[in-house]
Amino acid sequence: MKKFTSVKDIDSLPDWVETAKKLKANPYAFKHLGENITLGLLFFNPSLRTRLSTQKAAINLGMNVMVMNLNSDGWSIELEDGTVMDQGTQEHIKEAAGVISQYCDIIGVRTFPRLKNRDEDYSEKILNKFIQNALVPVVSLESATLHPLQSLADVLTIEEQKKTPKPKVVLTWAPHPRALPQAVPNSFAEWMKVADVNLVIANPEGFDLAPEFTEGVTVLHKQDEALKDADFVYAKNWSSFEDYGKIGEGFNDWQITTDKMALTNQGKFMHCLPVRRNVIVADEVLDSDASLVLEQANNRTYAAQVVLYKMLQNG
């Protein structure tokens, strides 16, 4: 496979979940596959979980890993074609991607949206330019609009924890003081629609996600109604898609509390982390047995490992 950027890039989700479980049960079984294969991890933006879990996944498969913080370790990157580069940018993404392809057999790229221009962000300019100009497979380590490694880890976590064949999964907006990307909720919706779950999305009016991700999904503007009988509550803040990048203020009652969790079917709490305590979710919920956040974090390793494994197998 040439790229992993979305659920659309994988052939069979059930097969991938099975492979992830197999790798989790025996992480070092395929260490020979990665011998003399180098993974480059490029960060245009900060990262803790993604950095460590992807590095761990690669090590588990016997790969070498090289990490680069672009913009701090390297050069300022130009994205536009045809630019006369006599201003701030020092290297064009064509050369950056081409050059890194000389040293790495697979490249992971993290790039956040700027949340200023919706069309620009949703065109996934940086990631797509990188893929176009790379000579090797590219893995999204979270892009402007999607976070597929997180979603794959979330699918795996739900598969491991579910008590009914087709659980009710509620993705709920929650408060946050800053403008956050829509990447995690977009991606979660995209993967849940393929997974065998009953997905409901709850968010305040004005915070509906892009229609391409919510088509066919029940979207409610009342959180309590959505949470009823939920088996899994996936909380996440996002800024507005409609009024692009706008922060949702005055919705403190969307915080996930013990009272909210009491509406569910002894539901489990999920969040991709980092999470702002007592803003997104109350301490009581996050510190309870209902919280799956560390299981999700752990599964990030096996999500990354199945992607790398599939890429190594292909060749």
Added chain:
Amino acid sequence: MKKFTSVKDIDSLPDWVETAKKLKANPYAFKHLGENITLGLLFFNPSLRTRLSTQKAAINLGMNVMVMNLNSDGWSIELEDGTVMDQGTQEHIKEAAGVISQYCDIIGVRTFPRLKNRDEDYSEKILNKFIQNALVPVVSLESATLHPLQSLADVLTIEEQKKTPKPKVVLTWAPHPRALPQAVPNSFAEWMKVADVNLVIANPEGFDLAPEFTEGVTVLHKQDEALKDADFVYAKNWSSFEDYGKIGEGFNDWQITTDKMALTNQGKFMHCLPVRRNVIVADEVLDSDASLVLEQANNRTYAAQVVLYKMLQNG
């Protein structure tokens, strides 16, 4: 062992010194022990020696190493329980420690004191919060009040270099233009009291270390008197414990010079580095055969290696 933060965490110093010597003589003999074991090194503060020596120690034992500069590569960390995290901090130390434990089998943490609030620093809040919330063993890479890897390396260096069974070791304050932590001298005192040496501490009035570390030790306020017949002179600056964080000004005569060394019993000069030349110590001393600073730096590798070796064995 669950943690390495102080001499109190080890069972037998003589045994540890012997193990360190064994590892130094044959650094790669236990490379199988670390196979598929990952060490995470987390830096809240800059590091050169600790970073490289600990990484080297882990590699010698066949471990994988992942390095994270928190606050620059990652997210801003919240330490307080119960905080409504609607301000600058993005991730609570509970999640940070829990998550990193998913990817690392042993975690090293470096964190400096802020030197503003003595009780806060001496409670070792960051390190202890980290240990409380980590699910794997934690190694201090220098904390607010102690630097045990440095002290273990210093014990090893003195053991290797001593010419009498119970040498006289003088820990002396020296001048410095900035407010420095008390971690190195506290820790040195703590380890020397367990080692088989005659420890004397010299510092200006107002710069006595915390009583818990100096109990039973001769503390002199006249450097010349202390240096008499010393076998080892360990120089280090620290800011005031009494008038917490105050810089010691007007004590330029506490610099270690050739004249000062002439008072000793052909004493060896020690410093943990980095050292400000001609402020802490004169060029003539640092560049002389009496200086053990590179030996100390080299022993940092084997200090770290014995800690990791003990943790791997227990594991």
Added chain:
Amino acid sequence: MKKFTSVKDIDSLPDWVETAKKLKANPYAFKHLGENITLGLLFFNPSLRTRLSTQKAAINLGMNVMVMNLNSDGWSIELEDGTVMDQGTQEHIKEAAGVISQYCDIIGVRTFPRLKNRDEDYSEKILNKFIQNALVPVVSLESATLHPLQSLADVLTIEEQKKTPKPKVVLTWAPHPRALPQAVPNSFAEWMKVADVNLVIANPEGFDLAPEFTEGVTVLHKQDEALKDADFVYAKNWSSFEDYGKIGEGFNDWQITTDKMALTNQGKFMHCLPVRRNVIVADEVLDSDASLVLEQANNRTYAAQVVLYKMLQNG
């Protein structure tokens, strides 16, 4: 060999080129040589290609690699002897080099010129101080006045691509909005004079390189005349050596365009990267089959690998 800083440090260029080709054909054949050998890469300045290619080369040879960004990860370094270090600098280069030598078997150092004081830059103070105080071999990852790993990669690229025994190679100045070092052109000239090529240098008046590098080389101030019948066109900007550090303004017609390339003998285009598109070179040239920039970047790995291989062999 104790250092690799210039073509003067190697015994036989033809032998090195042959060795590089052999390593490129079979990169992992000498993986046993680097077992338990650690390469430290120290960056005083940013790096993308050098960082990744040298790391890759070391991995190919089975070495361990530790990367340090000095000044950000570490401490501020003092270069002057005899300084009373009571100001900003925290560690003397004597200790830094000595200490890093305790943990690394070979050290790579990148350091840029400040372009303020020509004598200081051309004395290669940082690199030479580092070499003087290091206890292990040192590899220049680009210094104030030379970039030997780039030049060795360039020699290899020309050897692979040349169609005549003694090709005409034109090193031409090209426009750039900022003051750049003379390291790449100095170094290219130095290596080309040893290689079996016909070297011509073209630059505007006032931008002649230091005489020590251009002695015996045809230097022209008319680009068109120089480009005639060129087999290879190596474009690069540099600031003035004469009026030290001055930017060359008003020379936009020195940009390499399709028209300029039409003057050559179906010449190949070369640049060390990063390159400012449509300033140094037009898109049409860089995106054409005549461009060798990715081949050059790829050869950086084998340039580094031959240096490390020679150092490992010497023992």
